[in-house]
Amino acid sequence: MDSVKPCLPQEIAPVDAAQAALTAQCLGPWSNQLMAYFLTLRAETDAALAPRFPWAGGKAYPYGRCEEITQDLYARLAQRLARPSDPVTQALHDFVAQGGIVRSIWGVLREQYFQNALQFGGLYVDVSNDTVFVTKPQVEILPINECGLVAVRDxxxxxxxxxxxxxxxxxxxxxxxxxxxxxxxxxxxxxxxxxxxxxxxxxxxxxxxxxxxxxxxxxxxxxxxxxxxxxxxxxxxxxxxxxxxxxxxxxxxxxxxxxxxxxxxxxxxxxxxxxxxxxxxxxxxxxxxxx
Structure with missing residues (x-):
């Protein structure tokens, strides 16, 4: 049997049965609240980044700032997880404490463009969904196997x-x-x-x-x-x-x-x-x- 290659940095981690169960157990009950939670984080990120990065490719923020937005929001999330003070943060904290995968991911989205996002076990959370087409919603949350993000093959x-x-x-x-x-x-x-x-x-x-x-x-x-x-x-x-x-x-x-x-x-x-x-x-x- 061929050995399985370890994940490269920013590659989607495989979601096995344990990760799927942990995602459902810890995050499933909060599925209706997660969108509002990440939109709040995104608003904080926008307030910090928009003055620093007003233009990209001749277009106004947030266009083209996928990487910067994702990295900034991820850092803000890490600060919250260190001191949970609300039920959703506590659920995310418990998910991580029990071995849930949380990682920054990058690849080709739906064979159209490069995209950064976040992985939470079996969930794909794109917190910069509007940085290519600015009319799209700011945040997109999907099952990881439905998101359409694939690793660059070569x-x-x-x-x-x-x-x-x-x-x-x-x-x-x-x-x-x-x-x-x-x-x-x-x-x-x-x-x-x-x-x-x-x-x-x-x-x-x-x-x-x-x-x-x-x-x-x-x-x-x-x-x-x-x-x-x-x-x-x-x-x-x-x-x-x-x-x-x-x-x-x-x-x-x-x-x-x-x-x-x-x-x-x-x-x-x-x-x-x-x-x-x-x-x-x-x-x-x-x-x-x-x-």
Whole structure:
């Protein structure tokens, strides 16, 4: 029998019989109250974030702020769970205390766009449901098996979604070779996203590590070469290609990382993420629902 691969960060965790029963036992009696509860949290998040992030892709908040809204609300929820002071928070606290899964999740929603959400055992709670289509309800709560969120299968699935959602042109990352094993894709989306490396979310980074950069290497070898005029202006000099054969430089970065066992090295991963953050500074945008 094939072994089951462990969940990657931000991946939906399997809902077994125990999780399903715990969800029904602890959260089922509060199903009518959960929507109002998360809408209250969302109102707190909006009050904090709207002044900080007024525009994205030329559109007003909350458009494009899926990741920021989900992260902020998740942090607010954690503060409440630490000191339950109302029946719904107490029910969520008891659910966690008894082993209920609570995690931030990310993937492709209904094969249309990238989306962040929260998982509570057998429940899918999207607290930023209105960040792509702003006329939709702010919060959506569904059984996890009906939500339509799926993990990104591979780089081809990621590229397909980026092209559909961001109207992106997708290139191989030959501009920052040392980052290419983890961030092998460059997207260009005029009017949507600044040209940038993809994707610096935990799920995609660890998806590249899981096969020891094999699919990253294949894409870097075969994918479209960035046009000469395409630049990443904030990219530090030490991260830029230093030879004229930029394709080979990116491919070699994957091969060398694999040979050194970097796919298993958390310190190497952290160092590359810090390099990425140096390359974007305060303008960092991720794949998680950002337009």
């Amino acid at each position: 780089l081809a699935h990621f590229r397909q979604t980026a092209e559909r959602y961001w109207h992106a042109t997708v290139y191989a990352n030959h501009l920052a070779p040392t980052l290419a094993p983890l961030l092998p894709v460059i997207t260009v989306s005029p009017g949507k996203l600044q040209p940038g490396l993809q994707s610096a979310c935990d799920y995609m980074i660890d998806l590249m590590r899981r096969d020891a950069f094999v699919q990253a290497e294949a894409w870097l070898r075969e994918g479209p070469v960035p046009p000469p005029e395409l630049q990443l202006p904030d990219l530090p000099a030490d991260l830029r290609a230093w030879t004229t054969d930029t394709r080979q430089e990116a491919v070699l970065a994957c091969q060398r990382a694999r040979a050194a066992g970097c796919q298993h090295d958390a310190n190497w991963r952290s160092a590359r993420v810090m390099d990425y953050l140096r390359s974007v500074g305060a303008s960092k945008t991720g794949a998680g629902g950002t337009p």
